[in-house]
Amino acid sequence: MRVGIIGGGLMGREAASAFGRWFVLQDMPVRAELTAVCDLAEPLLDWFARVPTVRLRTRNHHELLASPEVDVVYVAVPHHLHEALYLDVLNAGKDLLAEKPFGIDLAAARRIAQAATQSGRFVRCSSEFPFMPGTQRVIHAAQSGAFGRLLEIRCGFHHASDMDPAKPINWKRQARFCGEIGVMGDLGMHTVHVPLRLGWKPRRVYAQLQKIYTQRPDGRGGMAACDTWDNAMLHTDVLVEGHEVPMRLEQKRLAPGETNSWYLEVLGTEGGAKFSTKEPKTLWTFARSSEQCWQRTDLGHQMAFPTITGGIFEAGFPDCFLQMWAAYAAEWAGTLGARFGCATPQEAVASHELFEAALRSHSEKRAIELS
Numbered sequence: 001m002r003v004g005i006i007g008g009g010l011m012g013r014e015a016a017s018a019f020g021r022w023f024v025l026q027d028m029p030v031r032a033e034l035t036a037v038c039d040l041a042e043p044l045l046d047w048f049a050r051v052p053t054v055r056l057r058t059r060n061h062h063e064l065l066a067s068p069e070v071d072v073v074y075v076a077v078p079h080h081l082h083e084a085l086y087l088d089v090l091n092a093g094k095d096l097l098a099e100k101p102f103g104i105d106l107a108a109a110r111r112i113a114q115a116a117t118q119s120g121r122f123v124r125c126s127s128e129f130p131f132m133p134g135t136q137r138v139i140h141a142a143q144s145g146a147f148g149r150l151l152e153i154r155c156g157f158h159h160a161s162d163m164d165p166a167k168p169i170n171w172k173r174q175a176r177f178c179g180e181i182g183v184m185g186d187l188g189m190h191t192v193h194v195p196l197r198l199g200w201k202p203r204r205v206y207a208q209l210q211k212i213y214t215q216r217p218d219g220r221g222g223m224a225a226c227d228t229w230d231n232a233m234l235h236t237d238v239l240v241e242g243h244e245v246p247m248r249l250e251q252k253r254l255a256p257g258e259t260n261s262w263y264l265e266v267l268g269t270e271g272g273a274k275f276s277t278k279e280p281k282t283l284w285t286f287a288r289s290s291e292q293c294w295q296r297t298d299l300g301h302q303m304a305f306p307t308i309t310g311g312i313f314e315a316g317f318p319d320c321f322l323q324m325w326a327a328y329a330a331e332w333a334g335t336l337g338a339r340f341g342c343a344t345p346q347e348a349v350a351s352h353e354l355f356e357a358a359l360r361s362h363s364e365k366r367a368i369e370l371s
């Protein structure tokens with residue numbers, strides 16, 4: 001699987017790191033190689049000179065898309081560019097791992113999903129936290145039915161990245177680049193991927209959205225408008241085995257004390273489980289008995305796609321990002337089997353439907369029904 005990257009910023013380089021140690025994956029039917037990169041910034045293109053497999057570095061994404069040495073394209077650019085670049089990838093006959101939120105808004109996401117279907121190309125959307133060992137354990141326990149009747153589901157992603165009001169503005173804080181959905185576009189796909197895959201699709205949402213800092217330094221001595229939502233709390237209802245279950249999805253850029261904390265918690269009448277990247281080797285499980293007791297399990301490197309890393313060693317962000325790419329490659333090659341897969345275009349569209357309903361809910365101060 002020869003990969004080209006469009007957008008060699010934060011995530012483009014993270015992807016390069018995953019391909020750089022692809023050889024740690026054991027029994028992987030697909031060999032992945034990063035062959036080409038496109039970015040507008042020369043210093044970033046220079047950075048990719050250290051990746052020996054990269055044979056093409058260009059500022060023109062059409063040149064990358066014309067390369068016969070690229071099968072799959074990973075696009076990691078600001079949200080206002082998603083639609084045009086994703087469609088260019090599909091029109092060039094390449095497969096795509098798109099970054100979230102899969103278009104700047106619902107209309108764009110729907111057009112991309114339709115183009116993906118029409119093109120017949122393999123398209124998935126980035127979301128890596130389901131591939132942490134702790135998340136995999138929560139998913140498998142929830143799927144087993146061991147929790148009994150579900151009481152409550154919570155999934156969230158908390159940052160403190162905007163706690164400093166002196167932090168200069170960037171494209172993620174401006175609606176024309178990030179989208180009206182703001183923090184939901186940044187962090188929301190991460191909170192809905194597991195619930196949607198497990199069939200927990202919100203039927204109703206009541207949203208609380210907050211804009212805390214409305215301007216930030218522009219980096220040139222002045223101030224610029226910061227017009228995106230900082231925090232979003234989505235109170236939803238999902239139907240599980242005929243029962244309505246409350247599900248809370250939290251996306252926060254102003255969460256005191258949190259650098260990049262993603263969590264999933266599922267509680268039922270018979271049992272429950274919770275995992276947070278804040279404690280990456282800790283799985284909490286609950287099984288109803290005469291005493292109220294949460295059990296703490298120390299996890300190691302038990303991955304869906306095994307690697308050479310010793311089983312007792314703990315996992316981190318680069319590991320789950322590599323696992324996500326392994327899941328993409330396995331599904332691309334038709335060998336995913338029963339393992340958890342990357343987010344589909346349909347799931348990305350469903351996430352946008354939820355976020356658009358959340359915008360309406362907040363402005364009308366009422367719950368919105370989703371079809």
Ligand SMILES: NC(=O)c1ccc[n+]([C@@H]2O[C@H](COP(=O)([O-])OP(=O)(O)OC[C@H]3O[C@@H](n4cnc5c(N)ncnc54)[C@H](O)[C@@H]3O)[C@@H](O)[C@H]2O)c1
Pocket residue numbers: 006007008009010011012038039040041044059061075076077078079081099100101126127128185186
């Ligand atoms: N999966 C995750 O955990 C995760 C984390 C952060 C960001 N993201 C997503 O990744 C995407 C990129 O975010 P980022 O943080 O890497 O942004 P970034 O600003 O660090 O990088 C974006 C890069 O795109 C380049 N670019 C802009 N226009 C281009 C064009 N026409 N052709 C080629 N390159 C172009 C820029 O020069 C920049 O280097 C966004 O969709 C974001 O939501 C995902």
